[in-house]
Amino acid sequence: MTDRRRRAEYALALGAVAAGAAALTGASGRTWARAEIALSGPAAPAPVVVTGDDTAPAAFATGLAALAAVAALPATRGLARRVLGGLVALFGVAGLAAVWRGTRPAALQDLAADRSTAHGAVEALHVSALWPGLAAAGAALLVAAGAYTLVRGAAWPSMGSRYDRHSAPGTGRSSDPAELWKSLDSGADPTLDTGPGAGDRPADAHGRAAPSPATRTRHEHPKEP
Template identity: 35%
Template sequence: MTSAVPQPRAAADADGTAVPPGPRRAGGRRSMAVALSGGVLGAALVLLAAGKTWRHGSAGMAGGGVAVHVSGGQVTAVPGALALVGLAALVAVFAVRGVARRIVAGLLALCGAGALIAALLATGDGSALDAAAAAASGLTRATATDTATTGWPAVSAVGGALLLLAGVVAVLRAAVWPGMSGRYERDTTATARPSTARSAPVGDHEERPEDLWKALDRGEDPTDAL
């Protein structure tokens, strides 16, 4: 004897393969957690590294050398700016749907790739340190000597890679993620229905028979109001 209770239909994955709703939701939660944690951590690493010393050296002067150093923000402002845009894109992924969601996810991936490349290119860039040496020595053509690079450019590159990973995961899996707009609309509709149901009797008020009898007992003519 077959059951009369309808069974939930399996959802189709991106390649058309039928996937049960349970595993599909579980996979969506996992990918969402990977994108969120990777994006937030990656942006935090890039922004943290931007304020740390990337290169240091010394500027030659008549009385001896003066130590100079430059931060990541002085070497290049690109990774920090892209990290902020990436964070905004990560939030916006949950506020939009459909094609717009894929576009925003692609922007997140581009921000990560740009931050990664900018950090790698800036690793060997000594122009900012030379400018710091010239400012410290007062000589416009002075260059820094005994230069060295810290590990913070690599930290910034790792942060960019995490942002890129978050963007790629969002592009591939964001279609099965929940959206803030859909949840808000459902909550608003559910809240509005009881209010409508309660207000309906007020507008459709009709005089009841017992009200007519009470009016007659008071010596009033109920037909006067008609």
């Protein structure tokens, strides 16, 4: 698989997790149902509004956890990313279960009756299809994106992969202070080039590497003003 395809898969999964989490958290604060509580006498029924936070508080919590996973995915790699993908899938399952429990008519009627100050029976119940449906879609998207990350996430690039080549040990002079002091005691000049090719030049009487031909030329024939 090419690097371009890996990056495309990674971006798609990351966007799916972000979209699913946003759908869960956004839909939770909306009105999921409206109920009418019967009052005694000729008075009109009292309206009661039930939001997603009221009937399915776990949906908002799992959405927040999935949003945190959006920030954690770029910082992980290998097995850690696969484990995080499994957690995202579990967040989606928990969100689906919360939406299902929160949209049952019996649960909504009991909640509406508890929230009403009229202490009457629920005369009518109207359940919205938009916001609970959006929350369920977001949870399902988390399940799919998390499962895909669990299977394929180990092959995707990570946030620090582009900097890995800069962290490789160099071949130049040592930065250890003890080694520098040893070089000074032996008479070696630590400012001279000790990189590749330096060992091919002969040493002088003090054990220092002889200057390169280009350096000798510059010293022997200084540039005239």
